[in-house]
Amino acid sequence: QPALVRQYDRLFKEPAPGGRRDGDDPEIKRDFLDDLNPDSIHTLNAYVEPDAANAGVETVFQFERHGYFVTDSQEHKPGQAVFNRTVTLRDSWAKKKQ
Numbered sequence: 126q127p128a129l130v131r132q133y134d135r136l137f138k139e140p141a142p143g144g145r146r147d148g149d150d151p152e153i154k155r156d157f158l159d160d161l162n163p164d165s166i167h168t169l170n171a172y173v174e175p176d177a178a179n180a181g182v183e184t185v186f187q188f189e190r191h192g193y194f195v196t197d198s199q200e201h202k203p204g205q206a207v208f209n210r211t212v213t214l215r216d217s218w219a220k221k222k223q
Contacts, residue, residue, distance in 0.1 A: 128206035
């Protein structure tokens, strides 16, 4: 069944949003909005098993090789499956190839 899958990444590009970086002029204040990560969310169209599409709100699934996902508490309903990634998986395969 069709589903909407959201993959979240870091919200900010810097560990201290709006903070000073080496070489910054101390007189100039930085805006934390400049450090927003434009790639902090990727929304994908996917297909899932019917049981997953019809699962209750906040049900957790592991999508093979992609991570752990939970059904969206607001938008997930029968006929409109929406999943949010909560935890990514480590890529041990890439390490073995190096």
